[in-house]
Amino acid sequence: MNQLLENTLTIDGQVVPFSAGQTIMDAALAAGIYIPHLCHKPELKPHGSCKLCTVDVDGRSMSACTFPASQGMQVANNTPALTEVRKTLVQMLFVEGNHLCPTCDKTGDCTLQALGYHLGMLDGHFPPFYPRREVDASHPDLILDRDRCIMCGLCVRASQQIDGKNVFALSGRGAQNHVIVNSPSGKLGDSDLNKDDLAAHICPVGAILPKNHGHEVPIGRRTFDLHTVAESDIATFNLHKTEHHDD
């Protein structure tokens, strides 16, 4: 074995180095390769729930965020077939909640929406569920709108692993799965959550939002007006562009 090729895998034909213990996602992000994802953040333990990082590993479908990198692995990531699968997953997330972007404070800054754009999603395809989940506006600085929650568990993990407050959890089975708040009343206002906690602003969609700070950025200047979701998520993240990503 050539010394230079030890601890490398290939992603769409590109040779990518990795170190022991890294997942495919870790190696890809470090190499500046974008694998679509919603529930993954490098500083938190992987979750494997959104399935958007599904890649073909030696002919089998795997979640890049949880699958360990190994020597000589052949990974297919940016293929038309995977784009179709991922678009279907985003459509499923859209119809499962009430994602009425025109009413949402997160529009233009929402990773789920940006993935819809990235994958060329025009419609939800499936019949909408129109769930009726509880909105919790009991916190003085934050609002929790469960209709927009995609159960990525980022708030849960940030609260357990970073803030150490253990404010959130996912509860209920199947389609009844929803985020709950660990306080005596079950209300956010009675929890230890502070607006400066990572858990309060890690939400990739409009489920956890700051109060009194909606629509502050003009249309055309929002995160995903200026950047693709790929640019915003790779490790070499660098927000200096001023034009639209397609200009």
Add this chain to the structure above:
Amino acid sequence: MMTNKVRVATTSLAGCFGCHMSFLDMDERLVGLLEHVEFDRSPLTDIKHCQPCDIGLVEGGLCNAENVHVLREFRNNCKILIAVGACAINGGVPAMRNHYEVQECLQEAYLNGVGVDNPMIPSDPELPLLLSKVHPLHEVVRVDYYLPGCPPSGDAFYAILSDLLAGREPSLSKTMLHYD
């Protein structure tokens, strides 16, 4: 009347007419378009019922019985049916009422609301009944193309119509793709 022009019908169901305003935002390009297109039933014409057409543009979701009748008339008469705007695609802002029972909404508006005079829920048979929920078009009829946005831009209307008139498969560039 024999003509080589492409016939286009448009309608607003549970819409706000904003998609039609965006359609008019094609501005002077409408003049060029009218050399190739003539309008059938539309809020912009006086034609009461849709005749056989090439393209139907439908804004708004389905909120009442009449919406469903009109949508079926469009589907039966239009070769290509396009769901235009967020409401037609996923119910849009009006679908926020799906969080409540329709009876609760009527009671709030006509019985218990602030400033209501002579409270009663309208019941004349002339009036179409509300559906229990607001629905997107594709739950009732087959939809051929989707033009997202609330509303889609005039440029997006021009792009999809130009593609169809030229016999191309419509494709929306990423700059025109938005859901808000």
